[in-house]
Amino acid sequence: MTSVLITGAHGQVGSELAAAAHARGWAVTALGSADLDITDAAAVDAAVTAFSQDSASDPDTGARNRAVIINAAAHTAVDLAETDQERAYAVNERGPGLLAAAASRHDVHLVHLSTDYVFPGSADRPYEPTDATGPRSVYGASKLAGERAVHAADPTAVVVRTAWVWGATGGNFVKTMAALERSRPTVDVVDDQRGTPSYAADLAAGLLELADSAWLADAAASGRVLHLTNAGETTWFGFARAIFAALGADPERVRPTTSAAFVRPAPRPAYSVLSGQAWAAAGLAPLRPWDEALAAGITDHPGAFAG
Ligand SMILES: NC(=O)c1ccc[n+]([C@@H]2O[C@H](COP(=O)([O-])OP(=O)(O)OC[C@H]3O[C@@H](n4cnc5c(N)ncnc54)[C@H](OP(=O)(O)O)[C@@H]3O)[C@@H](O)[C@H]2O)c1
Structure with a gap:
């Protein structure tokens, strides 16, 4: 039996983690920000202590359970982080460091989520986990600081960087495009x-x-970083056209523009495709292509994108 503690459990990824872990029949402790503020050291210690005690052994067999914390909590407001640095670093650096220290003390595995925005975006091939980082935004810098805080406190923890997340829960690009499709004749992306x-x-x-996985349990491992995204790559424009098509709208209504014409408070990496080679080398299954996932997600959750 695997026991999982999910932090940030009401976010896009956290809510799907909780649902999927329940569906697998795992013992699930799903804590939203109101249940556990990961920047509160005493609360983190109490939550991880309770989790480690609850998951110590299977009540039926007495066998030791595998206990894993997955940290899906983050300050993800990329533009806001430019002016709210203190909060961004508290949630994205200090909180993960506290979780890692508690995980290490209680001999519990930690999987910590991070972002493509740790990279500068100047590459011309998919980024490997070992490539040099160089965040261009406060959000990216705070997430990189979080990766380092995690590994400093728990060298066996696994950092998993992902990118361009969307889903049925919370606000995201697919929902924004769906709303614009309903309200505007054309959209520049x-x-x-x-x-x-x-x-x-x-x-x-x-x-x-x-x-x-057996790979996670390697006690001699240190400083592990993996990349996990759907397969393939596109631009935000390409993604928007695919969203329009998946919604049954004319993709030609989406028109291309440039970052220079659409300036935002936080600069974005121009190229942030993440290589899945290390993920596959760990014996883990690659995810399906992003456009297949888009079609499936919109079909599976018709209400979520209908406005
Ligand atoms: N979204 C993306 O496009 C993207 C891209 C690359 C990587 N990632 C990474 O993927 C992970 C999951 O992202 P996501 O899209 O699921 O984010 P999300 O939807 O914004 O969810 C993050 C969750 O963290 C919670 N949270 C914020 N501060 C907290 C605190 N102090 N203590 C506990 N929980 C707190 C939030 O709760 P409240 O809403 O109540 O504050 C929210 O439910 C993050 O590590 C993120 O950096 C995301």
Whole structure:
């Protein structure tokens, strides 16, 4: 039996993790921000202590359970982080560091989520986990600081970077495009930022596979970082056209524009495709192509994108 503690459990990825872990019959402790503020050291210690005690052994067999914390909590408001640095670092660096220290003290595995925005975006091939980082935004810098805080406190923890997350829960690009499709004749979307849209439900399935894997349990491992996205790549413009098509709207209503014409408070990496080679080398299944996931997600959750 695997026991999982999910932090940030009401977010896009956290909610899918909780649902998928329940569906697998795992023992699930799903804590939203109101249940556990990961920046509160005493609360983190209490939650991890209780989790480790509850998951110590299977009540039926007496066998020791595998206990895994998956940290899906984050300050993800990328533009807001530019002016709210204190909060961004509290949630994205200090909180993960506290979780990692508690995980290490209680001999519990930790999987910590991070982002493509740790990279500068100047590459011309998919980023490997070992490639040099160089965040261009406060959000990216705070997430990189979080990766380092996690590994400093718990060298066996696994950092999983993902990108361009969307799903049925919470606000995201697919919902924004669906709303614009209903309200505007045309929409201009940047065509000079490349990445990989990643469906939260697929990420959750991959993360649970990792949580259950022999690879995770390697006690001699240190400083591990993996990349997990759906397969393939596109631009935000390409993604928007695919969303219109999946909604049954004319994709030609989406027009290409540039980042220079659409300036935002936080700069975005121009290229942030993440290589899945390390994920596959760990014996874990790659996720399906992003456009297949898009079609499936919209079909599976017709109400979520209907406005
Ligand atoms: N969204 C993306 O496009 C994207 C891209 C790359 C990587 N990622 C990474 O993937 C992970 C999951 O992202 P997501 O899209 O699922 O994010 P999300 O939907 O914004 O969810 C994050 C959750 O964290 C919670 N949270 C915020 N501060 C907290 C605190 N102090 N203590 C506990 N919980 C707190 C939030 O709760 P409240 O709403 O109540 O504050 C929210 O439910 C994050 O590590 C993120 O950095 C996301």
